Amino acid sequence: MAQVQQRRPASNWAPGSAPPPREPHSLFDRLLVVVRRRRKTLRRVGLVASALIITVSLTIFVRTLMRIDLVKLGGAFAATGGDQILMSFGFTALSYLALTGYDGLALRHLEVRVPYWLTALASFASYAVSFTLGFPLVTGGAVRYWLYAPAGLTAGNIASLTIVAGITFWLGMGLIVGVGFMFASDAVADINHFNSLANVLIGFCAIVLLVVYLAWVGDLRWRGAAVLGTFRLPGPLLTLAQMALGVIDVCSASAALYVLLPKDSAIGFPTFATLYSLAAMLGIASHSPGGLGVFEATILQAVGGDVDAILAALLLFRGIYYIVPFVAAMALLGAVEATRRWRSIREAVSAAAPED
Numbered sequence: 315m316a317q318v319q320q321r322r323p324a325s326n327w328a329p330g331s332a333p334p335p336r337e338p339h340s341l342f343d344r345l346l347v348v349v350r351r352r353r354k355t356l357r358r359v360g361l362v363a364s365a366l367i368i369t370v371s372l373t374i375f376v377r378t379l380m381r382i383d384l385v386k387l388g389g390a391f392a393a394t395g396g397d398q399i400l401m402s403f404g405f406t407a408l409s410y411l412a413l414t415g416y417d418g419l420a421l422r423h424l425e426v427r428v429p430y431w432l433t434a435l436a437s438f439a440s441y442a443v444s445f446t447l448g449f450p451l452v453t454g455g456a457v458r459y460w461l462y463a464p465a466g467l468t469a470g471n472i473a474s475l476t477i478v479a480g481i482t483f484w485l486g487m488g489l490i491v492g493v494g495f496m497f498a499s500d501a502v503a504d505i506n507h508f509n510s511l512a513n514v515l516i517g518f519c520a521i522v523l524l525v526v527y528l529a530w531v532g533d534l535r536w537r538g539a540a541v542l543g544t545f546r547l548p549g550p551l552l553t554l555a556q557m558a559l560g561v562i563d564v565c566s567a568s569a570a571l572y573v574l575l576p577k578d579s580a581i582g583f584p585t586f587a588t589l590y591s592l593a594a595m596l597g598i599a600s601h602s603p604g605g606l607g608v609f610e611a612t613i614l615q616a617v618g619g620d621v622d623a624i625l626a627a628l629l630l631f632r633g634i635y636y637i638v639p640f641v642a643a644m645a646l647l648g649a650v651e652a653t654r655r656w657r658s659i660r661e662a663v664s665a666a667a668p669e670d
Contacts, residue, residue: 390626394574399630401573406635409566413441415559417458420478423548428465435646436461437479442643446636448605451476457643461650474545478556485524485553486560487591492520494588501585505616528553564591570635571613574627581617589616 414430417437421428436458444454455476462472495502495517499510506513528550534541535549548556568590572583581589593612597605610628617624 386622387626390576390620390623391630393576393623394626394630398573399634402570402631402634405566405570405573406639409563409570409635410438410441410639412559412563412566413437416479416482416563417475419482419548419552419555419559420475423478423546423552424471424474426467426471428462428467432461432465435650438639439643439647442636442639446640450480457647460647464654470544477545478548481547482556482560483563484560485527485557486562486564487595488520488524489557489561490564490587490591491595492517492524494584494591495520498582498585498588501582502588505585505589505618524557564594567594567635571627571631574630574634575617576620576623576627579617579619586617589613592616 414434414437417433418430421433439461440454440457441450443457444450447453455472458476459469459472462475463469467475495513497517499513499517502508502513503510508516531547531553532550534547540546547553565587568587569583571590572586575581575586589612593609593616594605596612597609610625613628614621614624
């Protein structure tokens with residue numbers, strides 16, 4: 315009597331072959347899968363959005379430049395007081411000092427110890443270069459690798475550091491935008507022409523997103539889970555420190571421009587800091603070097619008033635906050651390279667010297 319064989323259900327996985335991929339469990343895993351599948355589409359959407367931001371901003375900026383009176387522009391430069399320029403340099407120094415904390419927090423999260431002078435040098439140089447040239451993940455990451463690698467940091471450490479530092483910057487801007495839209499909604503409405511309630515809702519949504527992010531990283535910390543591969547985000551306490559440091563940095567940077575505005579400017583600092591954050595976000599999204607043109611067009615359109623005086627303030631700000639630190643950073647990087655070369659030559663000479 316023939317035996318009836320029970321057939322096993324078909325399986326796509328044969329012994330000795332790789333197991334089938336697991337279905338993503340968390341919301342972030344599902345989102346990551348969608349991003350990977352739609353990578354080309356998302357890249358095209360990003361390019362179109364960047365091109366649109368640049369086109370609109372440059373159109374506004376060029377139209378503004380066509381109305382500029384060079385005599386009035388020169389008068390606006392002359393009317394800027396020395397005290398305003400000194401205060402702008404002071405706030406710029408405070409902003410770059412806060413930026414050193416970005417790397418400090420990231421290194422603490424990664425549990426890597428390096429001397430503070432190296433942290434300060436790498437942070438200052440990387441941001442001075444990336445702010446001026448744009449593409450911070452590439453330019454800033456390259457400068458950090460060149461400075462941190464001899465101290466023992468791996469490429470993975472430096473990539474994680476760059477990402478965590480970037481998150482700090484966005485957390486600070488997001489908090490300023492949220493608070494500004496909620497508590498200065500009427501002043502912001504005079505500029506963006508939205509209803510005050512709409513501005514409050516925008517600000518409320520920004521705060522909610524920050525709270526959700528804080529709860530998410532807290533859950534990841536509690537479960538000991540990584541975000542991608544072995545990369546882990548800072549926990550809730552470090553995230554709160556990131557927000558505070560980001561606010562100090564962005565407020566200092568916006569103050570460096572605010573003090574250069576005409577003294578009779580009617581816009582208050584909380585409203586201006588909010589608009590500065592929005593202009594910086596648009597500049598980053600455009601991928602233009604340092605947000606050039608996009609940032610200026612946004613500020614010119616938002617602040618209003620004497621266009622010549624505001625453009626003079628923007629040009630001075632570019633020089634103080636971008637050009638001077640960039641030149642200083644290049645000088646420091648050159649000095650570091652010269653020191654390394656001199657040390658290598660001395661070691662080579664010492665090794666080649668005959669023993670007595």
